[in-house]
Amino acid sequence: MAIVQHEFTKKIIEILNCYFPSQGNAILNYSELLQYLNIKTKAANRGSKSRAGLANHYAIYVLVEDYLNKKFHLQNNYEDYEGVQFSVLLRRQRELPFGSKLQNHALNHRLNEEFKKYFPTSVYVPIIRDVKTNRYWLNENLIKIIVDYTQINIAQAVKDIIDAYITARQEAFDEFIVYCQEMLVIQQQELTRAIEFIRGLLRPNIDARVFEIVSYAILKEYYADQHIYWGWSSDVLNAEYLTLYKTGRTNANDGGIDFVMKPLGRFFQVTETIDVGKYFLDIDKVQRYPITFVVKTEQPIQSILNKLMEQATMRYKVKAIVRRYIEAVEEVINIPELMNRFDSVLERGRGTVVIEEIVLQSRVEFNPLLLDKEVK
């Protein structure tokens, strides 16, 4: 059977390799239980938007944990074990992260049913239960497997894998959601505290969506103070302030231009790093529209530009083309520069406006997602 490959699969194999050096891959191939877990951990790196679905994971987890606690992986008498009481298992499930509202279904029925669905030909189901005594066991046949003529016990690895999955989910949840919630209530805080919070967001490892919103709010207000004069003849001039527009929802906008400025028509792109090839694919053939990059880094602007120059030189050699590359980068704004501009906005007493904008944008972006989490 072909094994589904996804982000977390690597992690699973890595954990297996810890216990059984260089056999990780083979073990995954032999173990239906591990394959099941592999299928059920697809959501690990899918970001904070998707729901975890931990019920079946935890059903396995609490049984494996009981198995390990009582050292059955070291002895050979699980056959004689009286089994675990249902309420003990359920209580433990509910102690685990995101498990507070779990119910009986996984243990009673659903884990086994789902397992059968994925492995219709398997002789075993993961959970064994005695309806008379209400006791539960793990199916040891799925825990003790034979690889290369040797019997191994994967109980500890199974527990570690589920732990790793929980950690991955929790990190995504914490980092992201906490910021979003904070951004939604930020107005109610004292202005100085709110400002400090925003400063704290301006760092390289912040979530990209959060960074985009914060940079937009700061830049919008920064440019709002500047105006230009234009007109159809030199004696009739209009004064117009620079306005920055967001071109779409952060989530929905992959690859597109993030902000546009009127009336100058500047394009802004928020990125982690400037990858020349990505934005100026065919620059050698066509003239490219200049872009201002807002880069989520603290590296000095000059060194970003140098790196850019290097990349371009390596790629194209010809000086004229390299120059066109650099010309297509209208401006680079890094985190320190963003911070400067934020300061100058604050000096004009416009901090509140920036915060209002952040709250507004956060609502548009994150509200549906927060409502869900708020219940937890």
Next chain:
DNA sequence: CCCAGCATTTTATGCTGTAT
């Protein structure tokens, strides 16, 4: 205490018209 039916909420998948 334990269990399962039914309801509700979320997510995955398929279909279709529009546009490139």
Next chain:
DNA sequence: ATACAGCATAAAATGCTGGG
């Protein structure tokens, strides 16, 4: 051919409730 937004539908996950 390919890509995809918008919608409809199927399937899964989760929650409530009441009975043995």
